[in-house]
Amino acid sequence: MQQPSPSLTAHRLRECRARRKETLEQVARVLGVNKSTVMRWERGDTPHISRATLNLLAQHYGVSVAWLTGHEDNPAGEWIPASEAEASIRLPILGAVRGGYGGAVFEEIVGYEAASVKAIQPGEDYCWLRVTGDSMTPLISEGDLVLIRKQPAVDNGDYAVAIIDDEEGTVKRIQYVTDGVELHSVNPYYPVRRFTGKDMQRVRILGRVMESKRKF
Numbered sequence: 001m002q003q004p005s006p007s008l009t010a011h012r013l014r015e016c017r018a019r020r021k022e023t024l025e026q027v028a029r030v031l032g033v034n035k036s037t038v039m040r041w042e043r044g045d046t047p048h049i050s051r052a053t054l055n056l057l058a059q060h061y062g063v064s065v066a067w068l069t070g071h072e073d074n075p076a077g078e079w080i081p082a083s084e085a086e087a088s089i090r091l092p093i094l095g096a097v098r099g100g101y102g103g104a105v106f107e108e109i110v111g112y113e114a115a116s117v118k119a120i121q122p123g124e125d126y127c128w129l130r131v132t133g134d135s136m137t138p139l140i141s142e143g144d145l146v147l148i149r150k151q152p153a154v155d156n157g158d159y160a161v162a163i164i165d166d167e168e169g170t171v172k173r174i175q176y177v178t179d180g181v182e183l184h185s186v187n188p189y190y191p192v193r194r195f196t197g198k199d200m201q202r203v204r205i206l207g208r209v210m211e212s213k214r215k216f
Contacts, residue, residue: 010043013041030090031060091126093113094108094110094128094148097129097163107127124151129145131143136172137186143214146212146213147210151205156176159209174205179196180195
């Protein structure tokens with residue numbers, strides 16, 4: 001089989017990222033590489049991309065490896081879907097999230113876990129968080145993974161990761177009240193935490209919980 005030119009793969013990588021409206025930084029973060037590495041792929045400066053890397057890129061963009069590498073043509077210019085087995089992407093697992101000076105969030109990446117492409121919106125930033133503690137039991141147990149879509153605000157009743165007093169983040173159900181916000185646990189042994197007035201500034205939302213995953 002004739003090998004495709006690196007320039008064709010590079011062109012299709014650029015096309016994929018443009019269609020998903022993602023930055024170089026976002027793609028690099030998902031694949032666990034540097035921004036400059038993604039840039040080299042898209043320029044065709046890397047003549048031989050490993051099969052494992054091509055699989056990850058195809059999974060992330062929701063296309064087939066064959067199309068990405070030029071072994072599959074698409075004269076109509078339509079989006080080529082990956083197979084169901086390939087339709088997932090790797091996202092970082094955070095062991096903890098903590099606030100920091102100037103509102104920064106320091107994240108401890110402890111690994112990577114696959115997420116369905118169908119659950120991911122293009123241009124949004126996602127991660128997994130490994131839950132600690134039993135405040136959300138039995139809905140979410142210690143050690144479970146929750147998929148987080150990073151966003152600074154959520155709707156009333158949503159489950160979210162909240163950071164209190166710039167300390168470690170915690171999963172809670174967000175309930176807005178007339179004069180503030182309440183953080184609700186599922187476990188009845190944990191009381192509702194209520195923040196009103198200026199105390200509302202102590203609470204910061206990292207993102208919305210989209211789904212949970214339990215491994216045995």
